[in-house]
Amino acid sequence: MFEKFKENRQLAKLAKSDNWEDRAEAARRGYKPEKLAHDNDERVRMALAENGYALDTLAADENPSIRAKVAEKTTNPLTLAKLSNDTSPHVARVVAQNNYTMLDTLYTLAKHSDAEVRACSVANMDFSIHLDTLAKDENVYVRAAVASNPNALPETLESLAEGKQMFVREAVAKNPNTDAKTLYKLATAKDNAIWVRIEVARNSNTDIKTLNILSTDKEHSVRLTVLENEHINEEIIKTLTRDSCVNVRATVAENLKIGVSILATLAQDESWEVRLAVARNPKTSKAILAELAKDNNWLVREAVAKNSHTPSEVIETLITDSDIGVREAAKETKTCRQSVKQDKHKRNSYQERK
DSSP: OOHHHHHHHHHHHHTTTTSSSHHHHHHHHHHHHHHHTOOOOOHHHHHHHHHTTTTHTTTTTTTTHHHHHEEEEEEHHHHHHHHHSSHHHHHHHHHOOOOOHHHHHHHTTOOSSSHHHHHHHHHHHOTTHHHHTTTTOSSHHOOOOOOOOOTTHHHHHHHHSSOHHHHHHHHHHHTOOOHHHHHHHHOOOTTTOOHHHHHHHHHHHHHHHHHHHHHHSSSSHHHHTTTTTTTTTTHHHHHHHTTTTTTHHHHHHOOTSOOHHHHHHTTTOOOOOEEEEEHTTTTTTTTHHHHHHHHHHHHHHHHHHOOOSSSSHHHHHTTTOSHHHHHHHHHHHHHHHHHHHHHHHHHHHHHOOO
């Protein structure tokens, strides 16, 4: 009780100080906020706003920066509605970005004269209503905001995909609501930039037909991204197994979904990077690992030595390898397996005694 009394006396002293920094400290600690909200130094009032005090009062502050800070901090929809009519576009933008702003307020801001305000309000809308109209906005940044909104209807996104601006098309390609038909159009448009095709390849709505086309794209970055898509089938994987780019073939070899026959093919690849990826894959068969243990590249042999599925007899062979890195990896694997075996034996013995 005494400590609280002592603290209040200290804050009272700070609040009456002629030094603005003292008064700002009192404001930061929430001392008599309604009084300090009328302080003649804007830095004191800003300290209040930054710490969420007297926000309703500060919403009428003469300084637009303070009003903008209120718009950022407040959770009161009515205060936000009031600030949406602010003369400063910056304040209106912050209101449009606040998650507590009501839909009616956002719809009003979507008609604001400032394009950035309209774009911010569109990005914050969680219902599709009005997005179709805003997709026709004269400002490209507003259209891009609609294209990025996950609540935009597929038909709205389809119309935006036909625009000339690449970053709007990219936003459409990223959108989880974009349908397969629109994604196909984006993948096959002759003038589309590489980053648009990459996003199409990544989108989970992209169908096999489109992925098949992108698997033969002229840019290896697009082909690599196709491998990230969960819907790729064996036909596409086989196509990429024969890819001209080493990175693509190596990425195929790392894929945990590919079959043993494909791994066997890649194990004979001319590039050591691809064979290394095969040696690292936990799905690689013991027979393939045994063959790769004879590889002329020590990094491949080391990966075999570290693979949990490599047969014990192969590990024994690699312990005498010409390369010290391979020998050390094989020894470590052997020691680890022996330790696991001993632990298992101890657990079994304990269970038997019980």
